[in-house]
Amino acid sequence: MSALGTRTRLGYSLGSFVTGAFGTVPGLLLLPYLTDTMAVPAAAAGAIVLLPKAWDVLFNPVAGRISDSALARHGSRRRFLLLGGLVLAVCFAGLFAHPGLGSVGADAAYVVVVFFLCATAFAFFQVPFNALPAELTEGYHERTRLTSWRISVLALAILVSGAVAPAIANALGGVAGYRMMGLFVGALIAVGTVCVYVGIRGAPVGRLRQPTPTWRALLRTMREWRSFRWLLAVYFVQALGAATLLAGVGYVARYVLGDPGLQSLLFAGFVGPALLVMPVWDRLGRTGGKLAGFRVASAVFAVALAGLAFAQALPLAVVFVLVALAGVGYAGIQVFPLAILPDLITAEEERTGATRAGVTAGVWTAAETLGLALGPGLFGLVLSAGGYVSSSDSSATQPDSAVTAITLGFSALPAVLIALAIPLLRRSVLDTGRPADAAPAAR
Template identity: 40%
Template sequence: MIAPVANAPTVPRGVRLGYGVGSFCTATFAAVPGLLLLYYMTNFLAVPAWLAGAIVAAPKVWDLVINPLVGRWSDRTRSRLGPRRPWMLAGALTLPLAFVAVFAGPPLRGLPAALYVGACFLLAATAYALFEVPYKAMPAEMTEDYHERTSLLQWRMVFIGAATAISGILAPTIVNSQGDNGTLGSYRLMAVTIAVIMFAAMLGSFFGTARAPMTGAPEPDGGRLWEQFKAVRRNRAFIWLLALSSTQMLAVSMMLAAAPYFAAYTVGNPKATTTLFAVLVGPMLLTMPLWVWLSKRFDKRGAMVLAAVIYAGGTALAAATPVLGPVYAHLTLLLVGAGIAGVQLLQFSMLADVVAVDAAVTGKRRAGVFTGLWTAIESGIASFGALFFGTVLSIGGFIESDPSRPVRQPDTAVTAVLLGQTVVPSVIILLSVFMTLKYRLPRDVPWTDQASTTRPAMP
C-alpha cells in the first residue's frame, strides 16, 4: 500500500463540488453522441451503417492533434485565472453552439448529411478539447496525497453518474417524446436542451475552481512538444495505464453506440433505452464509496482488476436477454453499472498519481501534456467503438432507413446487434485486466519536493 503524504492539504469542499460539476459536461458530451449519433444517422439521415460509424470516428482522430496542443498551451499559460481555467472558459463559450449544430442541420440525406455531421462534430470535438484537457489536468495539482486524489475524484464520479442519468435518460426521453423512434424535430430539441446543461456545467466548474489549490505545482516544461512526448513515452506506468483505459473506453463506446439498437431489436422497445440507463446509473452512484474503500484495502490496481471483471461479467450475461427477457437485461446492467463506477474512478485517480510522480521527479509542470495525450488517444480509440459496431451491423446485413421508409431487419442483423452489445465488448474489457497487472508506479521516487514527505511503495 502507498502511504498518504503527511500533512497534505485538504481540498476545500466547495472546490470539490466546483470541480466535480464540470463532469456534467465531460460525461454528457461523451455519452450523448455515442448513444444517439450513429442511430440518428442510420435511421433518420439514411446514411449507411459503415459510413455513419466512420463519420462518428473520423473527427475524433483530430483529437490526436488538438488535445496535446491544448495541454501544452495550458501548461505554459500564466494568468490571474491560473493555467487551466482560461481554456475551460473558452470551451464553455464554444462547445454548446457546435453541439447543437450537429443535430440541427439542413435537410440532407446520405453522403451530404454524413459530411455535414462530420464537419460539425469536428468543431464540437475541438471546443470540447479546450475544456476537457485542462479540466482533467487539475486533480494532480490540487493535492499531493495518494488517497485524497481518489476521494477528490469520487465527487467527480458522483457528478458523472448524475450526468449519465441526464444523457442516458433525459436525452432519449426527449428524442422519443414525439413518437417511439423520434423525429428530426425531437433530436433538435434534445440537442438544445443538452447544450444548455453542458454550458451551465462548464461555467459552474470555471467559477467553482477559482479557489482551487495549486499545491507544489512546478514550473512549466519549456522543452519542445516532441521532447515532452518522448519523456511521456518513457513513463512505463503511464503507457500501461493509457493502454488499459483505452481498451475499456473502446468497450464502453461500442456499448453506447449499440444501446438504442439493443433496446429496439433485442429488448423489443425503443423506449427501453431510458430504463436501461436508469438501472445503469443507480449502482454508479451508490457503489462509489465502496470503490474508494476497496482502493485503500487492495490498492488501486487490485480494485481496478475487480471492477473490470464485474463489468465484463455483467456485459457477457446480457447475451441471454433474448431467452430471459427485458427484466433480466435490466438486472445485468446493475452489475455493469457497479463495474463502470470502479473502472472510471480508478482510471482518473491513477492518472493523477502518475502525473504527480512525474512532477515530483522532474520538477516540471507537464500535467497538460499527459492529460492531452491521454484524452487524445483515449478519445481516438473510443471513436472506433461506433465504427466497430457499425461494421458488425454491416456484416450482419443491417439495412439503413429513414422514417418515411421503415424496413424489417433480417435475423442476422438482429443477432449482430446482440453480439455487438454483449459478447464483443466483454472480451475487450477482459483484455484490460491483463494490462492492469502490468501497471506499477516506481518503487522509490520522491512523492513531492518537500523534505518531510513519504515515498510511495507498491506491494
C-alpha cells in the first residue's frame, strides 16, 4: 500500500488546478478589481478580500469533521470533492461578474456575498483534498513523491491561472475583461474537479477508523498535538508572506516597473521554476530530510525577496532573476510542509485510534485560507499608508510614497514573514526521521 501508481498520483495531483486557481486569482486580481474597477477605497477593498475567507477559520474544521464522518459511512471523500469543486466553479464566475447595482456600496456588498459562497464551496473541496495523502499511502518517501507531483501540477495550475487570467483581464479591459476572466477560471476549476474525481476512483483509502465522537475530545487533541501546532504556525506565517507578495504583482508591474503587461511575465517567472526544480526538492527531502529541505527553501525565498526591495533601482533582468529565485524557494515551502503533515496525521491516528485526517485538514486549510486572505488585506493597508489613490479606470497618478509602499509590500514585508517562520522549524518537534517506510512522528 506504500507505493502508488502513476494514475493515482496524477489523478490526485490534478485537483491542484482547483486549489491553484482559487488560491491564486483572487489574491492576484480581486484587490485591483475592487480598487481600479469599482473605485472601492484601498482599505475597504482589503477588508472585503479578508472577511469572507475569515469565515473559513470557523467553518473549515466543521467541513473536516463532516468529511471524516462521510469517510466512515461511505468509504470515500470523493463526493465532497465533486460537489465543492463544481459549486465553486459557478460561484467564481459570478464573483467577477460586476452586476452594476448602481452604487459602489451595493456592488461591493455583492462581491462580499459571492466570495462567502466561494469560500464555503472551496472548503468542501480543499479539506478532503488535503486529507487524502495520509490515506492514499503510508510510505514516508512516497508521500514526498506524491506531494512533489501535486506541487508540480499546482505550479502549472498557478502558472496558467495566474498568467492567463490577468492577460484576459488586461486584454479586454474594464468590466468585460474581468467577466471573461471569471468565466475562464471557473471553467478551469470545473475541469480540475472532474479530473480528480475520476482520477482517484478505486484508489486506496487507508485504514478506516471512526471519527472522534465529541468536539471536546478533538480540542483536547489539538491542544496536546504540539508537532501539528508548530507546523501549522509555520505554514500560516509563510502563506501570509506569499499572499502579500502575490497581491502586489500587478501594482509592481504598473507603478514600479512601468508596464502593466509585465504582470503575467512576473507571475510566470515566479511560478515557472517550480516545474524545473521540483525533482531537486524531492531528492533533497530524501537525502537530507524533509525538515532540512524546508529550512533551505525558506532561506532561499527570504533572501530573494529581500533583494527585490531594490526593484526600483535594479535592471529589469536582475528583477526577473530574483523573482525566479524566489520561485525556487516558494516551490520548496509548498512541498515540505505538505509532505510532513501526513506523517504527523498517521502517528496521531495510531495513537488515538480515531480518524484525524479530515478535521486536521480542516484546521490546516482554515489557517492557509486565512493567511491567503490576510495577505491582500495587509497589502491594502500598506497601500493606504503609502497614500495610494484609488480610481475607476486605473489612470490615477500615484505619489512617490505609494510607489515605495508598493515596492516594500511586495518584497521586504513578505521577506520578513518568510524569515520569521524559520526559527519555528524545530527539529525536536517536527523531525519525523527518515526510516525506510512509515516513520513515527515526534509529538
